[in-house]
Amino acid sequence: MAIHDNILIKIRDMKDSLTPVEKMVAEYVLANTEEIPHLSIKNLAQFSKTSDASVLRFCKTMGYSGYRGFIVSISASLGYMEEDQKDPYTDIQPGDDLPVIIANIFRNNIKSIEDTISVINWNEIARAIKVLRESTRIVFFGIGASGLVCIDAEQKFSRINKMCHAYTDGHSQLTAATLLGKGDVAFLVSNSGDTAEILDALEIARKNGATTIALTKYNKSELADLSNIVLNISTPEITMRSGAMGSRIAMLSVIDVLFAGVASAEYQKVQKFLSKTHNILAGKRRK
Incomplete structure (x- = not known):
């Protein structure tokens, strides 16, 4: 699988959290991807019924310093978009x-x-x-399906002797956040980035001096805006539970990357912990 940076996916995921005018630019770009590389900033402003300044603001919101860099990325992403259209996200249908x-x-x-x-x-x-x-120490915060991601993270980091715990209900999260301090990490998981309980925990953790890491969808949200470090996932635009399934799989993959990154960097130190935990678990298997 080729690793590539697809600006069209970023626009798709970010679209609903843009300002109304920026959203007009985004919708025109997504509906007319093939012609975008051939348009001047003035043309795009005219066709999207916005202004040159609005198009430029949109480009900056998407992470570009100017229009030219944005157009170059669009051109590079067009080939990947053709692959995506061959294999689109598909919702669960009754009677499938x-x-x-x-x-x-x-x-x-x-x-x-x-x-x-x-x-x-x-x-x-x-x-x-x-x-x-x-x-x-690391404290993982998540509600519902996001809580399952936290439990997975706790299980992994515990194996390399990291002091960590997952809290998956609102009351225990408030207590845990209150006891955090400098040197601690509050790892907050929320697909939407707007889960009330997670935002409450974030506010308390920030006040107590803990470093905050957010795992959330690529979008503008309060969680993303207020966290020290933001790890984004991409989620499909479909309505049934298959969407939540996809986001959970993406989140679990990010947790795997973080665990592997920490374990690899500290391999000499953690190898003995991995061996010990593997051996004790292997000893419990029935012959």
């Missing part, structure tokens, strides 16, 4: 045959992981690994 369900779920999960590679910031991953390595 089992082979169709199997194919669609696996395809959605694969696409969620591939699209996440396009939106995740590698520098933020590196910063997160450094912070997790240096932390006194």
